[in-house]
Amino acid sequence: MKIMKEAMAGSLESSDCLIMVKPSEKLEIEIESIVQKRYGKQIRAAIEETLDEMGITSGYYKVQDKGAIDYCLRARVQTVTRRGCEEQ
Amino acid sequence: MIGRSALFIPASSPSMINASIAFRADTLIFDLEDAVSIGEKDAARDLLDGALGQIEKKNLFIRINPLSSAFWRADIELFLKSGSQGIVLPKATPGDVKSVSEIIKQSNREISVVPLIETARGVEEITDIIQCSPLVSGILFGAEDYCLSMGVKRTKEGREIAYARARLANAAHAYGIEAMDTPFTNADDAEGLNKDAVLAKSLGFSGKAAINPRQIDVINKTFSVEAAELEQALRIIRAMEEAEKSGKGVFSLDRQMIDAPIAQRARKLIKRAQIWGEMSC
Numbered sequence: 001m002k003i004m005k006e007a008m009a010g011s012l013e014s015s016d017c018l019i020m021v022k023p024s025e026k027l028e029i030e031i032e033s034i035v036q037k038r039y040g041k042q043i044r045a046a047i048e049e050t051l052d053e054m055g056i057t058s059g060y061y062k063v064q065d066k067g068a069i070d071y072c073l074r075a076r077v078q079t080v081t082r083r084g085c086e087e088q
Numbered sequence: 089m090i091g092r093s094a095l096f097i098p099a100s101s102p103s104m105i106n107a108s109i110a111f112r113a114d115t116l117i118f119d120l121e122d123a124v125s126i127g128e129k130d131a132a133r134d135l136l137d138g139a140l141g142q143i144e145k146k147n148l149f150i151r152i153n154p155l156s157s158a159f160w161r162a163d164i165e166l167f168l169k170s171g172s173q174g175i176v177l178p179k180a181t182p183g184d185v186k187s188v189s190e191i192i193k194q195s196n197r198e199i200s201v202v203p204l205i206e207t208a209r210g211v212e213e214i215t216d217i218i219q220c221s222p223l224v225s226g227i228l229f230g231a232e233d234y235c236l237s238m239g240v241k242r243t244k245e246g247r248e249i250a251y252a253r254a255r256l257a258n259a260a261h262a263y264g265i266e267a268m269d270t271p272f273t274n275a276d277d278a279e280g281l282n283k284d285a286v287l288a289k290s291l292g293f294s295g296k297a298a299i300n301p302r303q304i305d306v307i308n309k310t311f312s313v314e315a316a317e318l319e320q321a322l323r324i325i326r327a328m329e330e331a332e333k334s335g336k337g338v339f340s341l342d343r344q345m346i347d348a349p350i351a352q353r354a355r356k357l358i359k360r361a362q363i364w365g366e367m368s369c
Binding site: 070079 | 138139
């Protein structure tokens with residue numbers, strides 16, 4: 001799978017996260033989180049793990065986290081990645 | 089078994105999904121249909137897929153999109169993967185129930201199909217809908233869309249849905265399945281909800297759907313077995329056991345003749361009280 005276009009998934013509501021993706025030569029993940037200090041590492045790990053499972057090696061991901069728990073983060077990554085991979 | 093209360097949870101809302109574990113509804117219905125906009129169906133399925141593996145609760149149902157939509161097959165795939173107990177089928181027709189039952193029975197696990205009856209035609213076809221699959225364990229009435237299909241205004245008093253309610257409750261009893269009443273849509277009107285639930289119970293409904301967690305306690309209370317009713321049922325069964333020992337088929341208790349139908353009703357009532365934790369035995 002390869003990111004072909006810009007896409008978004010999720011929301012800025014509490015317990016959710018908004019993820020934007022766009023094509024890029026390398027894999028870049030930028031995270032802003034209300035719980036960055038405490039859970040920043042786990043958030044990044046969950047995102048990287050999900051992308052690895054989906055076979056994604058490139059793309060620019062911007063994650064705005066509003067306290068999403070693990071399953072929600074992973075679900076939003078899956079949705080935005082599939083949307084970004086769809087043909088225009 | 090759906091139980092006394094069934095709460096709709098929007099499958100697109102992480103905060104509602106996270107909170108759902110604390111709600112005291114007998115059944116949770118995760119909604120992929122009306123609560124999710126067309127453009128967010130994929131996201132809601134991903135979210136629910138992740139969430140359902142983490143929710144430890146007995147009665148989890150999924151309301152899929154109607155078979156007339158482009159989304160229902162993906163919804164069913166998620167349902168089969170999820171291990172949920174039941175599927176709620178909107179705007180159900182006999183053909184829809186049959187098609188869905190054929191697909192999900194291959195999963196080899198115990199699954200309930202609950203057709204949502206929300207059209208004038210659905211009400212008229214209720215016996216076919218119930219009979220077309222052994223997986224149908226209950227029916228759910230949806231009054232908002234039903235009124236739309238009838239071209240009538242939905243009112244708080246509900247005179248316009250009296251026929252549909254009576255017909256559906258009667259059909260459910262005729263075939264020994266559960267009948268869930270339509271949600272009461274004003275979440276801030278507890279008194280109105282209580283009246284509506286009492287009316288539904290008096291018509292023969294076994295429970296009621298809810299659209300807000302605040303409605304659950306009122307619904308559970310209304311559809312629970314009353315203490316006096318339970319005590320009387322236990323007395324009937326004890327007296328019946330005594331009568332059977334002495335070889336009597338019919339006997340009297342408090343000067344009232346007790347025969348098989350009354351004993352059967354008492355047994356049903358006791359079973360219901362046991363299931364929903366209203367008695368310790």
